Amino acid sequence: MAGKDGCSGGRDGASAGRAFGRKGAASMDVHGDLVEQTHFVQGFVRLCADGWQQGWHERNGGNLSYLMTQPESAFVRSRVCETSRDWVALEARVPALAGACLLVTGAGCYMRNIPEAPAANIGIVEIGEGGGAYRVIWGLASGAHPTSELPSHLMNHAVRERATGGASRVLYHAHPRSVVAMTFVVPLTARAFSRALWKAMTECAMVFPSGVGVVPWMVPGGEAIARETSRLMEVYDAVVWAHHGLFAAGESFDATFGLMHTIEKAADIYCRARCMNGGADDFLNAISDEGLRQIGQAYGVCLNEEFLEA
Numbered sequence: 593m594a595g596k597d598g599c600s601g602g603r604d605g606a607s608a609g610r611a612f613g614r615k616g617a618a619s620m621d622v623h624g625d626l627v628e629q630t631h632f633v634q635g636f637v638r639l640c641a642d643g644w645q646q647g648w649h650e651r652n653g654g655n656l657s658y659l660m661t662q663p664e665s666a667f668v669r670s671r672v673c674e675t676s677r678d679w680v681a682l683e684a685r686v687p688a689l690a691g692a693c694l695l696v697t698g699a700g701c702y703m704r705n706i707p708e709a710p711a712a713n714i715g716i717v718e719i720g721e722g723g724g725a726y727r728v729i730w731g732l733a734s735g736a737h738p739t740s741e742l743p744s745h746l747m748n749h750a751v752r753e754r755a756t757g758g759a760s761r762v763l764y765h766a767h768p769r770s771v772v773a774m775t776f777v778v779p780l781t782a783r784a785f786s787r788a789l790w791k792a793m794t795e796c797a798m799v800f801p802s803g804v805g806v807v808p809w810m811v812p813g814g815e816a817i818a819r820e821t822s823r824l825m826e827v828y829d830a831v832v833w834a835h836h837g838l839f840a841a842g843e844s845f846d847a848t849f850g851l852m853h854t855i856e857k858a859a860d861i862y863c864r865a866r867c868m869n870g871g872a873d874d875f876l877n878a879i880s881d882e883g884l885r886q887i888g889q890a891y892g893v894c895l896n897e898e899f900l901e902a
C-alpha cells in the first residue's frame with residue numbers, strides 16, 4: 593500500500609527534523625533511549641533489518657508487531673510520562689487484548705529505515721479498556737500511524753495467543769517473491785500449498801507440520817482480510833495472502849523470522865524445480881507421502897493428516 597504517513601528515513605535529507613523527542617513527537621518520553629535499548633525493541637529492529645536484507649520489503653511493503661509481556665509494558669509505561677496522541681477507535685474490537693501494549697511498524701514506513709530511525713518508524717500502542725480503541729504511547733514520531741494491517745495484527749494476536757496458551761507474541765507480514773509467485777500457479781487451497789511446500793524441502797514438515805493456510809486475493813489493510821486470516825490462524829501459524837505475501841506467527845523473533853525464511857526458501861526451490869521441469873509439477877523425484885509421515889514419526893511432530901494421501 594502506498595505510504596502517506598509521517599514516518600521517516602534515516603540519512604535521507606527528507607527526514608531532517610523528524611527526530612524522536614522533538615515537537616510533534618508521539619509522546620513525552622523521559623528516557624526515550626532506554627525504550628530503544630530494550631531487548632524486545634532491539635530484536636524487533638533486527639528482524640526488520642533482516643527482512644529488508646532478504647528483499648521482502650520493497651518500499652513500505654510488510655509490517656511487524658510484537659505483543660509485549662506485562663513487565664515490558666510496565667517498564668515502558670514507567671518511562672513514558674504523557675502522550676499527546678488521542679485514542680483511536682478500532683474497526684473491530686479485540687477484547688482479548690484489552691490493556692495490552694504492542695510494538696508495531698508504522699503505516700507507510702519503510703523497513704529499510706527502521707534501524708537508523710526506530711522511533712520515527714515504529715511505535716508502541718496500548719489497547720484501551722474493552723479492546724475497542726488504541727493510542728500511541730511511544731514512537732511513531734511526527735504523527736505516523738500504526739500499520740494499515742493493524743486489524744490483522746490485533747485479531748491474529750488474539751487468536752494465536754489463545755491457540756498457543758499465551759506463547760505466541762510475534763506477527764510478521766512480508767512480501768517474499770517466491771511465495772507470491774506460487775499463488776499464480778498452485779491452487780489456492782491450504783492442502784495444495786502445504787503439500788507443495790512440505791515436498792519442496794525436507795525441513796518443512798518439521799518447521800510447519802500443521803501446514804499453511806491460504807487466503808484468496810483480497811483488498812489489503814482492513815477488517816475483511818483480518819477476519820479471513822484469523823479464521824485460518826486458529827489452525828495454522830502461517831497464512832499465504834494470494835498475489836500479496838505471507839503472514840506468519842511465532843513465539844519469538846527468531847522463530848517467526850525462521851518460519852518466514854523456511855517457507856520462502858521452500859517456495860523458491862519449488863519455483864525453480866517447476867521452471868527446470870518445463871513449468872509442470874509432475875517431478876521425476878519427489879518426497880513421498882510416506883516419507884513425510886516418517887519425518888513426523890522421527891521428529892515427534894504431528895503432520896496434518898488431512899493433507900496426506902493414504
Ligand code: 13P
Nearest residue numbers: 653654655699700739740
Ligand atoms: P503498511 O505500510 O500500512 O504497513 O502496509 C504495507 C503492507 O504490506 C500492506 O499489506
Ligand code: ZN
Nearest residue numbers: 653654812837
Ligand atoms: Zn502487504
